[in-house]
Amino acid sequence: MKEFKINGRKVQAEKGETVLEVARREGFDIPTLCYHEKLGSDGRCRLCIVEVQRGNRRRFVTSCLYPVENGIDVYTDSKDVILIRKTILELLLARCPSSDIVQHLASEYGVHDVRYTKDVDKGKCILCGQCIRTCESIVGVSALCMSGKGPAKKVTTPFDEPSEVCIGCGACAVVCPTGHIYIEDRGGYRTIWRKKFELARCPQCNRLHAPIEQLEFISKKTGVDIDELLICQNCK
Amino acid sequence: MNISLEQLDSITARYTEKMAGYGKVVRICCGTGCVSSGALNVYEGLKKALIEKGLSDSVLVKQTGCHGLCERGPIVVLGEEEILYQSVGKRNIEDDISALLNTITDDTIVERMLYQGEDKTKRYISPKDIPFYAGQNRIVLSLNGIIDAEDIEEYISQGGYRALYKALLMEPEEIIDWIEKSGLRGRGGGGFPTGTKWRSCRAAHGDVKYVVANGDEGDPGAFMDRSLMEGNPHGVIEGMIIGGYAIGSNQGFIYVRDEYPLAVSRLLKAIEGAKEYGLLGKNIFDSGFDFDIKVFRGGGAFVCGESTALMSSIEGKSGEPRAKYIHTVEKGIWERPTNLNNVETWACVPHIINKGWEWFASIGTSHSKGTKVFSLVGKVKNTGLIEVPMGITLREIIYDLGGGIQGDKQFKAVQTGGPSGGCIPEAYLEMPVDFDSLTKLGSMMGSGGMIVMDERNCMVDVARYFLKFLVEESCGKCTPCREGVRRMYEIVDRICHGEGKKGDIQHLEELAHAVSLSSLCGLGQSAPNPVLSTIKYFRDEYTLHIEEKKCPAGVCKALIRFSILPDKCTGCMRCKAECPVQCIKGEKKEVHEIDSDRCIKCGTCYDVCRFDAVIIE
Amino acid sequence: MEVDTAKIDSIIEKYNRDRSYMLAMFQDVQRLYRYLPKEAISYICKQLDIPFSKGYEMATFYKALSLKPRGRHTIHVCLGTACHLRGGPNILETFERELHIKTGETTEDGRFSIETVNCLGACALAPLVRVDEHDFGKTTQAVVKKIINEFTDGVKS
Missing domain, CATH: 3.40.50.11540 (NADH-ubiquinone oxidoreductase 51kDa subunit)
Structure with a gap:
């Protein structure tokens, strides 16, 4: 058991918990964009930064990764913490001006004007990496990756071409916090990451429900017969 | 095989005996600097010449690691008397090799290849006497320039x-x-x-x-x-x-x-x-x-x-x-x-x-012990590698070892710590060089790069240079470094182009503060240092760029114009011949003129003019 | 493009099929082809049982790797601090002007590519240019033309 303070209030936590987990449980508001309960933390967006004082040492840490410690003082809304959040939100707003969630968070922090030239080529992607982590560790295919570095970094498939291994499951689009990933089901086909997938039709209700490649992938992984998987969730 | 101390000692004894068999040892610096200056040609040339003279058994020619004085490379050190020859083979390799042979055979010292002091009055024979080496305390570099690294x-x-x-x-x-x-x-x-x-x-x-x-x-x-x-x-x-x-x-x-x-x-x-x-x-x-x-x-x-x-x-x-x-x-x-x-x-x-x-x-200062190796580069006379005790002052490094500023121009700043460091102005030249003092000045020791800048270097341009470097080298993982540093670069770039706005400096300071507090790794956390330190010590230069659209150092191309002073121009044609875009008019012995519409502001004419007739406005 | 899998196999074996040497394998392949072909990335990933996406991620992260074919001679213009202060950017511009290509591009005849590098560590000789494995110190605009001629006329292969 660890005991420390958040904004002056005493809190308790289990060893191994992060400051963010404890703060949220205790009702303190810390904004996040790249954090996901199931996928864990990667410390990319930096929005969840808090100020931690330990003895005389004051430092700024990402609460999503920082393990709780006895006797620390955590501040979730100090002057510098607010400055950091505003700065990050203004930077993200300049990068993804059309992202609703970024707009929403920015206005919450009073960031209305962007002092920079707005990007037109980044879409709504804030490079949180949740799609890549989902594809790799939840779906288990690793179709996506980051390419390049610095401001040119982007999420993509190898060589920006349709991926051989992508099964069209769309989990990346579901998990994306900004709605950047384009997925379209039309005319019996799904298009995602420049690849077109034929959708399976449920033999019972005749509904199109999932890409055939995805069902084949599941069948191969689980050993369940493909005919069984062709039946949609509603009819099972 | 398991080696023993005795075996190390017998290797040493055998080696010492072998060395004693040679009448003379010639060490040719084959560090990267000297190799670029042609050290390998000197090595091959000398070996060949020794074979021709039948001296290859009595004279050992060795390739060694960096000797330090890269500016004057290729460096050749002869015999136990330690005669240091510099710029060997730079002008005429055959002449220099026969000169080396003379020194080897009858100890004649060849004046023209000796290191010459800054005042041009004295030539030094032994590296021990050359101020560049005399001020050093070589510990980790003690064998550099002595041994063949591959043996x-x-x-x-x-x-x-x-x-x-x-x-x-x-x-x-x-x-x-x-x-x-x-x-x-x-x-x-x-x-x-x-x-x-x-x-x-x-x-x-x-x-x-x-x-x-x-x-x-x-x-x-x-x-x-x-x-x-x-x-x-x-x-x-x-x-x-x-x-x-x-x-x-x-x-x-x-x-x-x-x-x-x-x-x-x-x-x-x-x-x-x-x-x-x-x-x-x-x-x-x-x-x-x-x-x-x-x-x-x-x-x-x-x-x-x-x-x-x-x-x-x-x-x-x-x-x-x-x-x-x-x-x-x-x-x-x-x-x-x-x-x-x-x-x-x-x-x-x-x-x-x-x-x-x-x-x-016992070496160094109370909190920074031992020595530190620095690469002393930029606008200093003796560029190269030095190892000095911690606590030596910046002035000693730049003026005593480094010999001062090239062309005796005005010192402006010294940059330490690379892209994570900062620019230190003249007022702090007496500062001892150690971990804590440099950090206090808003720079840092860094790995040891020390880049000297003179009046012809623009500090806003230097900040822009480092920001551009960091934009390219940011891994892009975290938002503040990936997005913040490129926005800082955009602002400084604008200032260099004469498009600076009132409030830019404050904006930079605020953004820099947030980026340094919130970036994931050391690269982003220290990325604002070059900007912050130049604003701190050279704020006026920023203001001149922003408010008067002037670059006093004559570097920012959008803010300068090259022209030729008619009363100083002798019509020597030199600038005209060297201009890469042929935008200089004028015949021999006539006053030349620069067509500023076509001028790309590369500064070649300024650099080559021997009569100070080219000016930057 | 078809790659010589036997040659790539021997590179993979040289590093004992150790995944941590993937970057080194890529660099060795690049030495063979003067760039890193897509097919080679794909082949190495399959052999090491690493997702293709991870190989691509690495190939685009490291500046030393090029996914585009490079010219027979790569001109690296150093833009380290010392080179910047002593006119490196002008040297780069001169190369671009003389060869009619921009940084990162290759001349039509496939002879030269221009790249920049952030410090080659021979700062005392700034501004520095490295062509293949030859270093040229204290480069001037006149030297640029000399370098181009030297490599064009086959003095240096």
Whole structure:
């Protein structure tokens, strides 16, 4: 058991918990964009930064990764913490001006004007990496990756071409916090990451429900017969 | 085979005898600088000439590591009397080689190849007398320029691997005590106490531990580690084996920049040699201690100099850093305790073990012990590599060793710490150079690059340069560094283009503050330093750019104009001939004129004019 | 493009099929082809049982790797601090002007590619240019033309 303070209030936590987990449980508001309960933390967006004082040492840490410690003082809304959040939100707003969630968070922090030239080529992607982590560790295919570095970094498939291994499951689009990933089901086909997938039709209700490649992938992984998987969730 | 101390001594005796057989030894610096200046031609030429004269058995010609005075390369040092010849073969290689032969055969000293002092009145024979060398205290560089880096027997004969023998008779804790008491701090930039790091790594849980030498010397303007790895690779290797033993690790990694192919091949050769002599491998010196070293080549990514990014790269991934809330000494490479030190730090270790911690602690200042290697470059007369005791002042380095500013122009600033450091103005030239003083000035020691700037360097342009560098080298993982640094660059770039706005400086300061507090790794956290330090010490220059659209140093192309003063121009045609875009008009002995519409403002005319007729407005 | 899998196999074996040496394998392949072909990345990933996406991620992260074919001679213009201060950017511009290509591009005849590098560590000789494995120190605009001629006329292969 660890005991420390958040904004002056005493809190308790289990060893191994992060400051963010404890703060949220205790009702303190810390904004996040790249954090996901199931996928864990990667410390990319930096929005969840808090100020931690330990003895005389004051430092700024990402609460999503920082393990709780006895006797620390955590501040979730100090002057510098607010400055950091505003700065990050203004930077993200300049990068993804059309992202609703970024707009929403920015206005919450009073960031209305962007002092920079707005990007037109980044879409709504804030490079949180949740799609890549989902594809790799939840779906288990690793179709996506980051390419390049610095401001040119982007999420993509190898060589920006349709991926051989992508099964069209769309989990990346579901998990994306900004709605950047384009997925379209039309005319019996799904298009995602420049690849077109034929959708399976449920033999019972005749509904199109999932890409055939995805069902084949599941069948191969689980050993369940493909005919069984062709039946949609509603009819099972 | 398991080597013994006796065998080291017999190698030494055999070697000394072999050396005594030669009438003379000629050492040709084959560091990267001298090689670019043609040292290999001198080496080949001299060898050939000696064969022709039938002297190849009595004269030994050796290739050595960097001698330091790169500006005057190729450097050749002759015999025990130590005659230093500079710029050998630069003007006429045949003449210079026959001059070398003269010195070899009858000790004639060739005046024109001797180092000449700044006042042009005195020529120096021995490097010991040249101010550039006289002000140094060479410890880690002591064998650079002396030994052939590719011959392990030379290293052994100069006392090499005796520290390892001694260390393996000590208890690991005792070694750590020594390192701690010596006051050795990390030479890679941060200045973290080395002994403390070793102790934490030794105490960390885990059977498998790693030690790493960081040779990813990415700071532009720094080549200390390169010279060490190329000039004396065994010094680094010996330090790592001792560290491995003290920490309880059997596996070392050396991570070297891709841009340093010679360092990679020298290290590989040295490791091979050490294995052959039983100095790496199983049961070293019959101590029961095993140690192996692998070399990793970088891929041209500056961020890989950051410890967690480097470790990620060794794991075979792209070099993205990770949060260090759990220290790498506990969870580093493959989540195993990993102790990373810079190449120069490792190279200090054998010396501390050989001569004792008291000796090391007696050099330097109260909190910064020992010496530090710097690469002194930029607008200084004697550019090159120096090793000086901590606490020496910036003025001593730049004016006594460096010989002052090229062309006797006005000193403006010295940049230390690479892209993480800052620019220090003239007012602080008396500042002692140590970890804490430089940090106090808003710069940092960094790995040891020291770049001297004069009145012709624009500080806003320098800030822009570093920002551009950092934009390119940011890994892009975290928002503040990826987005914030490029926005800082945009603002400074605008200022350089004469499009600065009121409020830009405050905006920069605010953005810089947030980026430094919130970035994930050291690269982003220190990225604002070049901007903040130039604003701090050269605010007027920023204001002139923003408010009056002027670049006083004459660098920012959008803000300057080149023209020719009619009363000074002699019509010599030189600028006209050199202009890359042929935009200078005028016949011989007529006043020339620059067509400013076509001028690309490269400054060539300014640089080549011998009559100061070209001016920058 | 078809790659010589036997040659790539021997590169993979040289590093004992150790995944942590993927970057080194890529660099060795690049030495064979003067760039890193897609097919080689794909082949190495399959052999090491690493997702293709991870190989691509690495190939685009490290500046030393090029996914585009490079010219027979790569001109690296150093833009380290010392080179910047002593006119490196002008040298770069001169190369671009003389060869009619921009940084990162290759001349039509496939002879030269221009790249920049952030410090080659020979700062005392700034501004520095490296062509293949030859270094040229204290480069001037006149030297640029000389370098181009030297490599064009086959003096240096």
